[in-house]
Amino acid sequence: MSVETLHKVILHPFIQESLASLKAMTGLDGYAGDPFIDQVEDFRFKGYAVCSDMTGQLDGVVLMHHYEETAVAVGQAVQQALVGECNINGELDEDLIAALAEWGNTIVGRATHMLQKHNLGFEFASPHVALDLQDMGPYLLGVKEIVTVPVHIEDAGRYYFNLLVRDANQDAELAPVDNISDAYLIPPPTEGTPVPKDALIMSVDDSSLIRRAMHRLLTEMGYTNIITADDGDSAIETMKTHKPDFVFMDVVMKRLNGDDALAQMRELDAATPIVMLSSVTDSNTIERCKTLGAHGFVFKPLNADSGKQVLASYLVV
Missing domain, CATH: 3.40.1550.10 (CheC-like)
Incomplete structure (x- = not known):
């Protein structure tokens, strides 16, 4: 080539x-x-x-x-x-x-x-x-x-x-790819009732920076009852103990990945909306999360300009 x-x-x-x-x-x-x-x-x-x-x-x-x-x-x-x-x-x-x-x-x-x-x-x-x-x-x-x-x-x-x-492979014939990738891998619901501002929301990410960013975005949106977990294992335990009303969870984490945590969380609770967030994923992971009943799947980043709009689009039940 x-x-x-x-x-x-x-x-x-x-x-x-x-x-x-x-x-x-x-x-x-x-x-x-x-x-x-x-x-x-x-x-x-x-x-x-x-x-x-x-x-x-x-x-x-x-x-x-x-x-x-x-x-x-x-x-x-x-x-x-x-x-x-x-x-x-x-x-x-x-x-x-x-x-x-x-x-x-x-x-x-x-x-x-x-x-x-x-x-x-x-x-x-x-x-x-x-x-x-x-x-x-x-x-x-x-x-x-x-x-x-x-x-x-x-x-x-x-x-x-x-x-x-x-x-x-010198013989490969490849066409250029000019598209920017999709933002929403599992689109938000098209109808529903906004999650109340006093709902208990859990944010799961192994990066303290992203946990702080999520807390900032949710707080600016008016949500005041926010808890965090730093990996899939602690998310499962926190779900057992605190029973959050809504969950945002990263996929790629150090101890237990989000899709594996989602599978175990669905054994505990089949109804709580869980939105997956990731900047690194593949089609198999997306399909697995769909099968497990993810409420949504979003490509990060959630920046200051568009993050609140993206989160709000999923914060409906």
């Missing part, structure tokens, strides 16, 4: 999603430069990266790659948009890394969903964060070619998308 094909088919959806998510989550504008070939021996780790292995028509890695100062600027903007405050010490601390991971997972999740939906013969692993060359090392093994596209952000620097190619 040529550089043009690799760029237009594989990298283009990632770049488009990154620009759309950048605008939606931070208000920042950016634009992509022209693709070029990087020499493998000259490749240097820049300070922060989100990596996703891919297999199928191409064996390699999609890499979203930042200079540290750009990562800090974007992370601060994401934090500000999600929770109304940001870390100003200029270092990649735990909170900034969580904000960047949310942005990166959103981009990778939406782009890979779009590519898989078009049945182009690519499979992607869940994204991982690399903070140093040691983290990055395994992804560089066996790489023969690197396609790079710079993305410039107004007043914040630039980041890069790298496609690290180990092997490719």
Whole structure:
């Protein structure tokens, strides 16, 4: 496959999603430069990266790659948009890394969903964060070619998308994918009664940043009775103890994923509305959640501009 094909088919959806998510989550504008070939021996780790292995028509890695100062600027903007405050010490601390991971997972999740939906013969692993060359090392093994596209952000620097190619099907004929992925994977109800403002709502996410963001959005909507859980296991226990009226739950979590928690929660309670939120998913997970009776399934992020509208569309029974 040529550089043009690799760029237009594989990298283009990632770049488009990154620009759309950048605008939606931070208000920042950016634009992509022209693709070029990087020499493998000259490749240097820049300070922060989100990596996703891919297999199928191409064996390699999609890499979203930042200079540290750009990562800090974007992370601060994401934090500000999600929770109304940001870390100003200029270092990649735990909170900034969580904000960047949310942005990166959103981009990778939406782009890979779009590519898989078009049945182009690519499979992607869940994204991982690399903070140093040691983290990055395994992804560089066996790489023969690197396609790079710079993305410039107004007043914040630039980041890069790298496609690290180990092997490719030279005979593959692939058409470009230009669509931005769907926002609603299970659409909201078309009718119903709004959930009362004093209802007990549970928010489940293993990211403290996202729990704070959800609490902020729900509070601004007038909901005052909010509880949280930090993984699927604690969500199940909290449901047994507190019996919430409504649940928002992330899918990908460290100890027990949301779809597995949903299955166990449905054994306890078949009626409570449970909306799944995720930036990384696949069609099998969506179908499983449908079968288990999820009230909805939404692609994150839930940003300050549209988040309340999205949540309100599902907060009906």
